[in-house]
Amino acid sequence: MKRLRQLRIARHMSQQRLAIELNLTQAAVSKYEKGLSEPDISTLKTISELFNVSVDYLIGASDIPARYTRADLSEDDILLLNNYRRLNKIEKAKAYAYIQGLLQE
Secondary structure: OHHHHHHHOOOOHHHHHHHHOOOOOOOHHHHHOOOOOOOOOHHHHHHHHHHHHOOHHHHHHOOOOOOOHHOOOHHHHHHHHHHHHOOOHHHHHHHHHHHHHHHHH
């Protein structure tokens, strides 16, 4: 979990301080960061909440750090997301480029 180290350093937090926050040992945090050990699901959830990132981001399954819940999304957001998911890869790239163009206006 190399992202754990990045997140911890960005917060100017020592391994010892993170260990205290997670009720773990500093050695456990070190092992997580070096990839020698992996946290259990409960610990992953706690880390995710502490750094306000998704579990997917922590484990490298996503490059998007934001953690959203359904409660954070409006009906329009949900409709847009559902429609976007129906697009193929090329259509998604076009939609993304179009949105980027709109944001630069």
